[in-house]
Amino acid sequence: MSWIGTPLPRPNARRLLMGKGRYVDDKVLPRMVHAAFVRSPHAHARILSVDCTAARAAAGVVAVWDGAEIAPAVEPFVGVLTHLAGMQSAPQPALAHGVTHWQGEPVVIVLAESRALAEDAAALVEVDYDPLDPVTDPFAALEPGSPLIHPDLRSNLCLDRRIDAGPVDDGFARARRRW
Amino acid sequence: MKPAPFAYHRPQTLAEALSLWSDAGGEAVWLAGGQSLIPAMAMRLNQPEALIDLGRIDGLRGIAIDGGVARIGAMTAYADMLADRALCAGLPMLARALTHVAHLAIRNRGTIGGSLALSDPAAEMPAVMLALMMRRSLSKGRRPARDCRRGLHDRHVRNRAGTRRDHHRIDIPVQDARPWDFREIARRQGDYALAGLALRGGADPRVVWFGLSTHAQRDGAAEAALAAGQDAVAAALQGIDVMGDNVTGPRRAPIWRACCCRARSRRCGMKIELTVNGDPVQAEVEPRLHLADLLRGLGLTGTHLGCEHGVCGACTVVLDGRIVRGCLTLAVQADGCAVETVEGATQTGRIAALQDAFHRRNALQCGFCTGGMLLTAADYLDRGGSADRAAIREALSGNYCRCTGYQAIVDAVAEVAAAPGAPKV
Numbered sequence: 001m002s003w004i005g006t007p008l009p010r011p012n013a014r015r016l017l018m019g020k021g022r023y024v025d026d027k028v029l030p031r032m033v034h035a036a037f038v039r040s041p042h043a044h045a046r047i048l049s050v051d052c053t054a055a056r057a058a059a060g061v062v063a064v065w066d067g068a069e070i071a072p073a074v075e076p077f078v079g080v081l082t083h084l085a086g087m088q089s090a091p092q093p094a095l096a097h098g099v100t101h102w103q104g105e106p107v108v109i110v111l112a113e114s115r116a117l118a119e120d121a122a123a124l125v126e127v128d129y130d131p132l133d134p135v136t137d138p139f140a141a142l143e144p145g146s147p148l149i150h151p152d153l154r155s156n157l158c159l160d161r162r163i164d165a166g167p168v169d170d171g172f173a174r175a176r177r178r179w
Numbered sequence: 180m181k182p183a184p185f186a187y188h189r190p191q192t193l194a195e196a197l198s199l200w201s202d203a204g205g206e207a208v209w210l211a212g213g214q215s216l217i218p219a220m221a222m223r224l225n226q227p228e229a230l231i232d233l234g235r236i237d238g239l240r241g242i243a244i245d246g247g248v249a250r251i252g253a254m255t256a257y258a259d260m261l262a263d264r265a266l267c268a269g270l271p272m273l274a275r276a277l278t279h280v281a282h283l284a285i286r287n288r289g290t291i292g293g294s295l296a297l298s299d300p301a302a303e304m305p306a307v308m309l310a311l312m313m314r315r316s317l318s319k320g321r322r323p324a325r326d327c328r329r330g331l332h333d334r335h336v337r338n339r340a341g342t343r344r345d346h347h348r349i350d351i352p353v354q355d356a357r358p359w360d361f362r363e364i365a366r367r368q369g370d371y372a373l374a375g376l377a378l379r380g381g382a383d384p385r386v387v388w389f390g391l392s393t394h395a396q397r398d399g400a401a402e403a404a405l406a407a408g409q410d411a412v413a414a415a416l417q418g419i420d421v422m423g424d425n426v427t428g429p430r431r432a433p434i435w436r437a438c439c440c441r442a443r444s445r446r447c448g449m450k451i452e453l454t455v456n457g458d459p460v461q462a463e464v465e466p467r468l469h470l471a472d473l474l475r476g477l478g479l480t481g482t483h484l485g486c487e488h489g490v491c492g493a494c495t496v497v498l499d500g501r502i503v504r505g506c507l508t509l510a511v512q513a514d515g516c517a518v519e520t521v522e523g524a525t526q527t528g529r530i531a532a533l534q535d536a537f538h539r540r541n542a543l544q545c546g547f548c549t550g551g552m553l554l555t556a557a558d559y560l561d562r563g564g565s566a567d568r569a570a571i572r573e574a575l576s577g578n579y580c581r582c583t584g585y586q587a588i589v590d591a592v593a594e595v596a597a598a599p600g601a602p603k604v
Contacts, residue, residue: 009538016546017534019481019521023547026480116181116467123183123223 036118038108040100043134060117067097090150182220187466211293218488253292282577306389357381456523471505492578495551521550536591544582
């Protein structure tokens with residue numbers, strides 16, 4: 001008997017069809033808190049100041065942290081693949097610290113007893129930004145003279161990789177079968 | 180996204196509603212269907228101090244046609260308008276436009292009066308009413324509709340000034356044989372219009388654009404061309420200059436943001452009683468709690484929150500027999516109602532044939548959209564839906580699936596629709 005072409009219904013799918021799946025948002029753990037984020041509205045900006053005083057005092061809030069406060073506890077990650085020579089990427093902190101590099105980058109995290117309360121408190125955070133020139137087109141980013149988004153990197157180019165296995169027609173000519 | 184806290188009032192009479200409105204001194208907002216207001220509040224683009232729910236007031240709903248005029252109650256839901264054969268026959272432009280208004284779950288709740296009062300730049304109804312020369316019945320007499328210059332900002336400015344408009348009813352002359360057209364461009368059927376056109380020829384022609392400016396707008400040049408006998412649609416398109424003065428402005432004018440205000444904390448609990456899957460439920464809830472969150476708080480987590488603003492369909496539930504979005508319905512609005520979730524539909528066996536077909540045909544992968552898909556498909560079949568694949572896709576167009584690519588889902592629904600003994604209305 002061949003498995004190919006044989007339907008294989010998933011035994012676990014029955015539960016999902018009945019609404020009995022357990023997704024992350026369905027889980028309730030003891031002392032669990034909910035997070036809301038204050039995010040940068042700018043594609044590129046300096047963060048001049050962050051005022052979380054009112055947010056910290058809001059109902060149901062457990063903690064409020066900005067980039068400076070979270071930095072000692074969470075190391076930034078660098079998204080490179082070590083086997084790809086020349087790949088460069090800037091360290092990405094958990095919360096933007098000093099500068100934001102993309103619209104939507106989280107700047108402050110608010111932790112509270114419910115998401116609604118966390119969002120209420122997030123609305124009370126005040127961030128002062130100094131907008132910088134963004135680069136929003138990948139080709140423009142490679143032009144000489146375009147703003148260098150990460151000053152510690154050589155350029156805006158993450159990776160340049162070329163793979164050349166010869167002309168396509170030669171490959172077809174050498175093939176054992178052609179359809 | 181959860182809305183900021185607000186107070187909630189549910190008057191039983193129009194007099195009570197108007198009195199509440201006056202007392203609020205401009206800080207209250209009317210709640211009609213809520214299908215535009217609630218997502219705006221979820222995104223905190225609009226933060227009213229209080230909502231006055233018009234949903235339980237008698238006499239604001241209904242459709243009647245007499246003396247060549249269709250009279251539609253302001254709180255009549257889109258779905259009821261579409262279901263009224265006489266209305267659709269008499270006003271085919273309205274019927275066509277209604278099929279572009281979001282999806283069935285939203286049309287079951289959204290009202291024509293709410294749409295006209297809100298005057299969203301991308302809404303179909305204001306443009307259609309301008310094209311059909313609607314008259315609003317006000318408490319002080321009737322006025323023909325001119326340009327709907329009352330964008331949302333204007334409405335709020337006027338509200339603060341203390342004037343109020345009581346739109347009990349909308350009256351529309353029933354169409355004769357004049358030519359008409361209605362077009363809409365949107366990324367997906369039912370999405371916000373990127374651009375739209377409502378057009379009526381004959382004497383006193385109307386060419387109305389929507390989605391291109393802050394409000395529905397008549398195109399005088401195109402109307403003159405139409406009156407001069409030129410081809411209807413060509414004349415309208417000829418008059419259009421997207422970059423010029425006539426029809427310009429940002430596609431999605433940020434006028435909602437102009438109305439943002441900080442709400443004082445309104446965390447008073449309201450007592451509600453409803454039936455969920457046949458069981459009586461009593462709860463004390465903040466007015467801002469979505470119905471979906473109430474259900475999930477009861478442990479019925481089969482109703483999922485995807486987008487939290489009404490477009491993905493994962494939160495679909497059945498409210499008094501109609502599919503609705505759990506994230507566009509407040510729990511307080513479900514007071515006294517009967518709610519059915521996917522768990523309840525499973526228990527009664529109502530969706531067993533669909534569940535079986537979905538399972539055999541692998542019409543799910545992660546399962547997140549599945550509850551919404553099942554309830555929407557069941558509603559489609561209950562209303563006599565056929566095995567026609569295009570009709571099935573249209574009925575399910577308000578439910579997103581990120582995993583399957585939809586083919587297997589359509590297969591499963593078509594199989595159940597075609598089965599012998601399948602219920603046909």
